[in-house]
Amino acid sequence: MSLTILEFARSYVAGRLKAEIFSEAYIELWKIERDSNVLQLDEPSLSECLSSIFCAADMYEPKESREEYGFDDERLRVEVASLLQKVVAD
Numbered sequence: 001m002s003l004t005i006l007e008f009a010r011s012y013v014a015g016r017l018k019a020e021i022f023s024e025a026y027i028e029l030w031k032i033e034r035d036s037n038v039l040q041l042d043e044p045s046l047s048e049c050l051s052s053i054f055c056a057a058d059m060y061e062p063k064e065s066r067e068e069y070g071f072d073d074e075r076l077r078v079e080v081a082s083l084l085q086k087v088v089a090d
Helices: 003-013 019-035 044-059 073-089
Strands: none
Touching: 003 019, 003 044, 003 073, 019 044, 019 073, 044 073
């Protein structure tokens, strides 16, 4: 089970990490777990949540010149919190 990246996302939502650090590190951690087949061991709802957080982290753009669809710091935090709420509710 991918407890490390799940708890990492929770730490971010709790305010212990800046968005830029979270985004870069989460993407790398997710890829490591994907490549080592750890993600395949997760329940489908958790796997979907972690993959969705990966997509949100990938959409993060710290610059003011971000594309319209890109996430700023606050939008990323809200999106990750929302995704985590869904996995808790399941």
